[in-house]
Amino acid sequence: MSEAEEFNKVRRILFSTFHKGEEGQEKAFQYLDNYRKKLSRSSYIGLKAELNFYKKYRKEFSLIVAADVGDHTDFSGLLGGKPFRLDVTTNADYKQLKDYEPLQRDDEKYKIAIVTLEGEIEDLVDINFPFCPECEEGRLIDTAILLPENYNDKGDCLWSNDQVLIGVCNVCHYFEEYDRISTGGLFDFNTELGNAYDLYEAKFGNLPRSDEAPIFDEHKIVLQHSQHIIPYLNKEFDKTLMALGGTAYTVTDLRTCDGYHCTKIHWRKDLKLLDEYVLDEYEIDLFHD
Ligand SMILES: [Zn+2]
Incomplete structure (x- = not known):
């Protein structure tokens, strides 16, 4: 047997x-x-x-x-x-x-x-992620994207950030926007990292490079930020998020700094079966379009 x-x-x-x-x-x-x-x-x-x-x-x-x-x-x-x-x-x-x-x-x-x-x-x-209607092969994975601070047409800062819930396909990058909320003080990853770096610099900036000045741990800050906000986002969106990302700009020509706006994933639920279903980067621009 x-x-x-x-x-x-x-x-x-x-x-x-x-x-x-x-x-x-x-x-x-x-x-x-x-x-x-x-x-x-x-x-x-x-x-x-x-x-x-x-x-x-x-x-x-x-x-x-x-x-x-x-x-x-x-x-x-x-x-x-x-x-x-x-x-x-x-x-x-x-x-x-x-x-x-x-x-x-x-x-x-x-x-x-x-x-x-x-x-x-x-x-x-x-695990009932919808099949992608575009390519019929990939699956639409529940992903939240943290957007940068909102500005009005005159360029004034509005002191709020939007968070967008999308279902995004791992094969063709097709996505559907399911929900969008606005939360004051919930920063996108770039702002959060920038703030953390300012604090780090103020604390250690004048010290000689030694054991006294630990290295700036970007990964740790991203993880802390994610873990801190995921319960809130799950509740607001009434979903279990599989991934969390932010806007990014990928440079394709170093000489001219030409490139494209995209979405980068910073956190993913610790579940191995998502390996092929959550990508590092999607060709999606939720902020400038
Ligand atoms: Zn697809």
Whole structure:
């Protein structure tokens, strides 16, 4: 028997045991522990987490155990009255968006539940990114763009910055603007970095280069700014942002400084399946157009 067959066999026994009478639940966990040595470590952890997850959440999500027929669905369930397929894992690094695409093209909705061994949900990720209507190949990923400070026609600073929610395609850079808000004091990345550098210079600018003057850590400032504002933006946009970016200018001719306005991504949700779906740069200009 292959490892996958063994896994499926044990999984079937576990869940049918679970449903047998009052002692079923306890017996299912006992069965898994008795079987532990015959399973790979990864299979054991996966099954234990799935069983714990089912025990914890089966009522909340009206879970139904799915038969493993290669559709990457461990359970089907209901959330807010809407049906969805659920893939449960303790490690989302091995999940690939492409694996879900055949059924997603049929409008099936998927979520990935990232859980602990005890079955506790760490993250419930909605992976139903719309297919791009332009190229029909890429996906539109929820991304927020922080824009520079607003000015009126006379050039007066208006003391506010806009934040734009877009869905952007990883293949052809097609995008749709979903929402736009204005928040005073929520700076774009360039302003935030500039302010941080001014502070750094005021603090360390006159010191000789030594241990006393740490290097200016741009990456850290970008990360802090992102982590600070993402909860606010998720709430305002009523979305779970996958990426966060800002406007940029890419120079193509160093002699004349000619180039183009674009959008650079500064932060991305820590989810490996986004690797190919969130790019470093998009040929999009949300500020000057
Ligand atoms: Zn596209």
